[in-house]
Structures are given as structure tokens and as C-alpha cells.
Amino acid sequence: MICVQFIFRPGTYDEDFHRLDGLIDEYARALPGFVRTETWSQPEAGLVNAIYYFSDRAALRALGRFPTHVEAKGQVRRWYEGYRIVVTEVTATYGDGRLPE
Numbered sequence: 001m002i003c004v005q006f007i008f009r010p011g012t013y014d015e016d017f018h019r020l021d022g023l024i025d026e027y028a029r030a031l032p033g034f035v036r037t038e039t040w041s042q043p044e045a046g047l048v049n050a051i052y053y054f055s056d057r058a059a060l061r062a063l064g065r066f067p068t069h070v071e072a073k074g075q076v077r078r079w080y081e082g083y084r085i086v087v088t089e090v091t092a093t094y095g096d097g098r099l100p101e
Contacts, residue, residue, distance in 0.1 A: 001035060001090040002060050006050045008083035017079045020072040027066050028052060033059030036100070053090075060087070 028034055035053035042049075054060050063069060076083065093101065 001093075002054045002057055003086075003088045003090050004052045004054070004060060005086040005088075006052075006083065007086065008048055008050075009046050009081040010048060011079050011081045013079055016075070017072075020068055023068045024063075024066065024072060027068065028063050031059045031062055033062075 025037075029037075031054070033055040035055055037053070038051045040049045040051070041047065052063075054063075
């Protein structure tokens, strides 16, 4: 499984942001290989971590080439006060079974 974390400090969102963000999320969720998303925040630092999980790298590449995603990436400074992407390969997950996989 591939985990992609988009860690960012929110800026000012406008109508374009909400439109593009919705289209990108809808596309990602429809990809073969999409597993799930999680979002975490660190209020004291003003950071948000939007995490997407995919079963393979092909799905991640498809998301990266999605024209709406390419368009949004070109405007990232309009909406965020900083960001970083972390891509990891998950080799194992485990727990007590009371949280969703």
C-alpha cells in the first residue's frame, strides 16, 4: 500500500479552490487502487495532514497526471501558506481491530 501525505498550512480558500478540491477528491476516490483517506490536524502549529492511501503506485501516478490536479498544483501558493508531500510504502498495519482499516 502507498500512503501519500499532503501536509499543509491553510491559507485563504476561494471558489476556485473548493471547485478544484472537490473534483480532485472525487477523481481520487474513483480510481482503481484507492483505499481510503484520513485527515489530521495539529492546531498548535496550524498544520493539516490530508492522507490518501492507494493499493499501488499506478493509482498515485494517475492522480498526479489528472489535469485538474495539475491545474491546482500550479496555483498552490494562492491557497496554502506552505506544504510538503510525503510518499511512503506501507509494509504492515495492525491493531486491535476496533478501528477501520
